[in-house]
Amino acid sequence: SFSMTYITIPIAAKTADSAGQQITKAAHAGAEILELRLDSLPQLNAENVSRLVAFAKATELGVIATCRDNAEGGTGDWPQDVRTRMLCEAIQAGADYVDCELANYYDPAVREPIDKSLAGKPSCRLILSCHNFEGTFTDLTALYKEMADQGGRVIPKLAYTAKHINDCFPAIDLLRTKDRDAIVICMGEAGYITRVLAKRFGSYLTFACLDEQCSTAPGQVSIDELKNLYRWDSIGPNTRLFGVIGSPIAHSMSPPMFNAIFEHKNLDCLYLLLRVDGEMPEFAEFMDNITDRERVGLIDFGGFSVTLPHKAHAVDYAEEKGEYLEPLAATIGAVNTLKVGVNGRVSGFNTDYAGALDAITSTLGIERHGLHGKKVAVVGAGGVGRAVVAGLADVGAKIVIYNRTIQKAKDLAGEFHCKYAGLDELTDMDAEIIVNCTSIGMHPDVDSSPVPRECIKQGMVVFDTIYNPLETKILQYAREAGAKTVSGAEMFVRQAMKQFKIYFGEEPPEQIMRKAVSERLGGEF
Ligand code: SKM
Structure with missing residues (x-):
């Protein structure tokens, strides 16, 4: 069995004061390990290192000391002998882990002093690390074995850049098959799942930042996001993923x-x-x-x-x-x-077409068959328009598709046996329901409406599939005309309700979903 997964916050401060502040903030935010990036100190000497380690230890969190080589993403360009001495100093000062690059550890001038210091501190573990900022490692498993061969107290750490989410799978596979504590992380935005899922797949730790400004590597997630959005405290080895x-x-x-x-x-x-x-x-x-x-x-x-x-x-x-x-x-x-x-x-x-139909029927207080024979103007013949037209045609609504490019309207109308017209014909429209399926009115184009104000009449239903903003220009016109309005947020929630039913076979908690979307969009709908 392996150790738990620790949330680790790198402390890469330019001054001792700011390092102290970051450490205090990290402890408050819920960090479990602090990674002291000694290489970022402006004055790297034994006294500063032991003071920083002591300050970090006082939080009672785990403390990693590393003095990253510039070749592997460090700063400061310190000579190797200085970096080695500082790691030894950190071991003496009581760091719980020292992290040394595998490539450097092969050098006896590095390995011997570190091993000697470690011999005097049996509780300090050695993280052997390898970073590739350019891309994946050619043989991740071989590298892991090489590290593991260096002794029982070694924690292998492999960090490589994922250029595409598909590059994360070797890291996940290694975590699943590892035979000791190990840290495997993909850097870059495409690697984010390995950070969020570190606990799910049993990485020894994951790196998080305090906020985006403090991020020490691309793709790092903030501790707040990990805990509040990605349910860190609830994740376990059997968590089902969606x-x-x-x-x-x-x-x-x-x-x-x-x-x-x-x-x-x-x-x-x-x-x-x-x-x-x-x-x-x-x-x-x-x-x-x-x-x-x-x-x-x-x-x-x-x-x-x-x-x-x-x-x-x-x-x-x-x-x-x-x-x-x-x-x-x-x-x-x-x-x-x-x-x-x-x-x-x-x-x-x-579930998009069902989400659209449900958004309309719930507003009208009718069942789906109540849409049979209703006159609907669908504006837009793109992807959303297709789903909406298919759903409405399925329940027998009388549809006219309006689109700027008339050929697209004609093709879609031909497929679903409905009428079509150009946007210039909207003024002659005879509809009970208008559905906007274009992106006209979407943020930042918030002053545009796909349908002129004078076309919207009292008693109509106007449904905009856009949810950003919640009240688009066309919905504002509709409200002012005394028409009923349906926001795209309604469709979004309803397509997701159907998804939940498909995944879990049970009814979703609608109010919880509405609340989450309202919070995100900053308003009721
Ligand atoms: O159809 C939905 C999809 O299910 C989820 C989604 C989203 O999360 O932004 C948007 C729509 O395409």
Whole structure:
């Protein structure tokens, strides 16, 4: 069995005062280990090092001392003999761990004094580290073994840059198969899952920063995010994983919303941002990595939300390698929900169209069949428009599709047997419900409306699929005209409610989801 996973905050301060402040802040924030980056001290000498170690030890947190070589990301450009002496000094001063680069440890002029100092301090452990800022290591496992061969008290530390999320899998595999305490971390934004999942996969520690300014390496997550968004204290070795796949994805409200559900229902689950850059090949590689027979049950993803640009890729994936594809998702050409079965094979669904229908029917207080024969103007013929039209056509609404490029409106209308027109014909519109599926009015374009004010009449329902801002220009016009309004946040919550039902087979806690989204968007909807 392995040790727990410690949240470690690097202290890389330029002055002794600021180091002291950072240490105090880190202790308050909930750090469990402090990593003293001695190389960042402006005056590196024995006295400063022992004072800093003593100050850090007084917090009763674990203390790592390292004097990072510039070749592996350090600063200061200190000569090797100075760095070695400072590590020995830190050992004497009572550091719990010293971290020395494996490459340097091979040098007897480094190894011998360090080993000698360690011999006098049996409780101090040696972290042997190797950093690659350029990319992955050619043979991660061999490097790990080389480190482990250096003795029983060694904790191997391997940190490499992930340029793509798919580069994280070797690190995760090493953590799963390691035979001793080890630190394996992917740097870079694409490596973020290895930091957040360090506890799930049993890395000895994960590095977090106090805030973005204090980050000592790219991709470091703040301790506040780890604890409050990523449920650090609740994560265990069996936590089931979920996530939203897309690129860009930082804006997604799915993680705070699903993690709020997990918290509320006390589920041993965690929901992540999964930025999968690229197109079908990268998406398929990611899915293959997750659903790999060797890894299923070990990595244990339960399901995914899928957003741009991967919704069509998810259709193809479910078709080629999955076990089920919802027929309407195939018709729409977009899967936004993947559920991973016990066999590791995925099923694909679309909950966007249902989310849109539910947003409208709940506002009108009717059932879906109540939409039969209703006159609906759908503005926009892109991806969202397709899902909305497919859903409305399925329940027999009378649809007119309006689009700037008339050919696109015509093609979509032809597929779903409805009418179409250009945006200039909106003034002749005869509709009970208007749905905006364009991005007109989305932040920062907040003063534009896809539909002129005079087209909106009292008693209509106006639904904007945009949720940022909560009240777009068209919704403002609608409110002022006495029409009923539906925000994109309503659709967002409802598509996610369907996802929860698909993942867990039970009803979702709607109010908790609304609250999480409201908090994020800064208003009720
Ligand atoms: O269809 C949804 C998807 O399920 C999640 C999402 C998000 O998290 O931003 C947006 C929509 O594409």
